[in-house]
Amino acid sequence: MSTEIFNAIAPRYDKTNYILSFGMDMGWRRKLLHYLPSVENLHVLDLATGTGDVAIALARDHRVAKVVGVDLAEGMLKRGHEKVARASLLSKIKLSVADALALDFPDKVFDVVTVAFGLRNFSDLMKGLMESYRVIKPGGRLIVLEFSSPRMFPYKYIHGFYLNVLLPLIGMVLTGNRAAYQCLSSTARAFPSGDRFVRIIAQVGFQNVERHELAVGAATIYVGYKL
Template identity: 45%
Template sequence: MSNVQKIVPFEGSKLSKKEQIASMFDDIAHRYDFLNHFMSLGIDVIWRKKALSYLKSLQPKKMLDIATGTGDFAVMAEKRLQPDSIMGIDISEGMLAIGREKIKKRGLEHKITLQQGDSETISFPDAAFDAITVAFGVRNFENLEKGLSEMRRVLRPGGKLVILEFSNPTVFPIKQLYNSYFRYIVPLFGKWIAKSQAAYSYLPESVKAFPQGEAMRTILTNTGFQAVTCKTLTFGICSIYCATR
């Protein structure tokens, strides 16, 4: 078991990591989008656009957005890449309910479908999608390798996987500022705005434990992906991993 799999939102809970993650996101769903943009000062929108730019040349027709949450990334992908369809899956029904409202408001029900689903047992046939995206979700997997293997299975040969995930900056003084912000300020915002300090205390711990850079590239390669690349953004606060089946 890797370190990231041991990090859970609620220490002492008898629930599995997967069940804890679902419960945590159900609890904070109503404030999730606001907190995301607020705590990243809106930079997360730039990161998402950059991640999607890696799929531009592929022109995917069928896309899968894993850990879709409230569907933010799926909505952006529809606008920027114009695929025929996007399927979004997530284990939190609370997040999906908000996402469905968002999609309905934008009149995108014919293009984007959100359904409850587990990234480690994806309920779609082999080679069903041209592209798969995951934004800030892989570090929450109970079994990272199993989730990545499932993604590879449902991706068509030549299809692309794009993962956007937080990482730990290594440059002074960004590293020190980032660590202080994540460790002390973020949990306070979580407690104040989302009424959940546990969720936002879990965030820095899960980022810290997650395999990054070369370690994550190795895991993707060992899972069978090819042409694996890693691009860091904003002084290393965020990373984009790209891989081809």
């Protein structure tokens, strides 16, 4: 999905997500915190931070000292900045416009890199993963939250109908932007989820890759370690 589309839907992005996920999206993002290391003073980079929900959840965790959130869409970041200010977290979170495929950070500076519902929008998935690997310290980790497809009957078919038919329709009604939600549906379908994605993360160099399914597999958290 292009930056223009994200800028266009930014004002209604949070509410639409909430409705489309039946209120589960925030809980899924908070689940990312379960996979943070159990040490203090963490420096975290949140890629494709959008309107900042993951950055805010991270900053509220006592283990996290600093969060940098980057995104290509200024409109999304503007909403994010307002939310960070409202949450009185400006001293802990820095949001900026940047391309996750060409990060302006030195090697090995972050303890953790997070990406929620962002990777499937990267124009080059491998490049994004390699950049993440580069900026993570040895001993650090990558935590990804992304849509996936339930494998079990009948969820597989209900999910297929929802993704192909209902989601573009509801998205259009809520935002007036049919293209955006048709695009969401097709990027979610095309994303190499499950074991395929585990193999891709491992190819980049991450070790001991874990996957944890949420909501019978409608979303998955992947964790990869840089040794």
